[in-house]
Each structure stands twice: as C-alpha cells, then as structure tokens.
Amino acid sequence: MLENERYGEAMEVLRFLLKCGGQNERHYEEWNSLLDWLEAAFPEQAVPRSVNEAEPEEDDPDEADMARQMVRDKVAQDAGYADKLLASVMNGPLTEQTILALEQLAYLDRPEIDAILVEWLHDTPLHPLLQFRVLQTLRRRGMEGHVSLHRGQEAVEIEIDTVPLDPGGFPDAITRILERVADQTEVHEPTLFYFAQELWSQFIMAIYGTEDYHSMLDEEESTLDIWGAALHDIVSESLKGFRNEEEIRPLYGITDTMRFRYEGAYRSLKQFVAAGVED
Secondary structure, eight states: OTTTTOHHHHHHHHHHHHHOOSSOHHHHHHHHHHHHHHHHHOGGGOSOOOGGGSSOOOOOHHHHHHHHHHHHHHHHHOTTHHHHHHHHHHHSOSOHHHHHHHHHHTTOOOTHHHHHHHHHHHHSOOOHHHHHHHHHHHHHTTOOSEEEEEETTEEEEEEGGGSOSSGGGSOHHHHHHHHHHHHHHTTTOHHHHHHHHHHHHHHHHHHTTSHHHHHTTSOOHHHHHHHHHHHHHHHHHHHHSSOOHHHHHHHTTOOGGGHHHHHHHHHHHHHHHHHHHHO
C-alpha cells in the first residue's frame, strides 16, 4: 500500500491491527509508530472511511455526471488527453493511478476506445486484476457482447453486461463462501478474517470467468464449504507460517470424499498468493 501511495488504506489496516489482541508487544509499538508517522505526513488521508465507503459501489447518477463532465473539461483543455490516458493504462504497471485512468476512460465519448481495449485484452498477457478492471471499464462504457481472452492458462469468453461493478454484483454463492469463514474466525481470529476478506476480494476478481469461478456457482453446500475451508487454510498459513489443515478441515465438514476438490481449491488460492508475492 505504501509503495502504491495508498496511505489512507494503510492507516486503516494499522488501526485495525492495533485493536486485535494476542500479538507480540513489539508489533504493536511498530504499528503505532508507523500510524503516527502516516497521520502526521498525510493528514488529508488520515480520516477513516465510513462503513458505507469501505467498498466501492457503482456510481450513482450524480457522481457519474460529475466524472463525465470532469473528463470532458480535461479533453477540451488537452486534445491529447484521451491518448495519454490510454498510454498510462496500457504501458504502465498496475497501480492506483492505472485504476483512476481506467475510471476516466469510462466517460470518454470515443467509440474506438472499446475496440482498443478489447484488442489489448485479447492479445496481451495482463495481470488478472488489471484484466478485470478493464472489463469493468468496458461495461461502464456501455459495451455489449462478449470478449475473448486468456485468464492464466484458460481461454474464456466473458459477457460484458454481466461483469460486476461492485462487490454486491457477484452471485450470492461468492458472498456465502466468505460468510463460512466469518462464522469460524470473526470472533476469535478477527485478524485472520480481515485478511481473508481482502484476499477473497482480490482472488474473485482475478479468477472471474474461469472454471474455478464457475465451479463456485453450482449451488452445492459442499462447494461453499470446500472454498471456505481452503480460504481459511491459506490465510492461516500466510499469517502463522505453517499449515494447519488437520484442524481447519473439520470446522467446515470436509470429508475424505471432498479432499481432492479441497486440495484443488487450496492450490488455486496458493498460486494466486504466490503470484502476488512474485509481482
């Protein structure tokens, strides 16, 4: 977060960690010192977001109109502004600035932008989170039809008008999987649940449209248990430094007959976490 200048979010994480018990006292001192420094260095971002602002939501009409007008004003001032936005998205790393540029592209009245982004998605290996953000931009632009692209090793086709624009846009099964983890961790391991929420949000965007994603939507309770247990397992391993699956699996009713599917879900999450570390 600090590398990407997401200081407000970093402060929120630190405040959350300081409320959690059971950690080494030295950790609390380090977190508190870092929080004090951030609040002093970036006071404009020091105010915690409200609960309603915690997750991005689909733009309301007023906000969309204001954003559209802002982009039009910038284009009026700089005829090359649209090309600069495209270049910043297509030639740079995935950062907060990239996301902001994509949001502005959604309001540009240039039809050729759709074709440029679709071709880029189809022809260029991109980070899966960047792919998803581009798909959201295409939907915000009102594009219809489907896009063919590779997500990891899979060739997928995605209907643009079904791409979720906010967390509430995903099917209920996706939320219910996270609720499984909340039932087991929210009270006794709040730190684990916090990071499970963060990981799940990123993972779902990264695998949207893939076989793994569609496998979660079969409406089988066992599927929800498997993915919930795998998420709990991978976050616990990441935080504690060792895997504790023998204790985690029974919490979710993972039987021997479910073990193969469970290990497959765990591997998918593990690969995503490992790719994030490498990036």
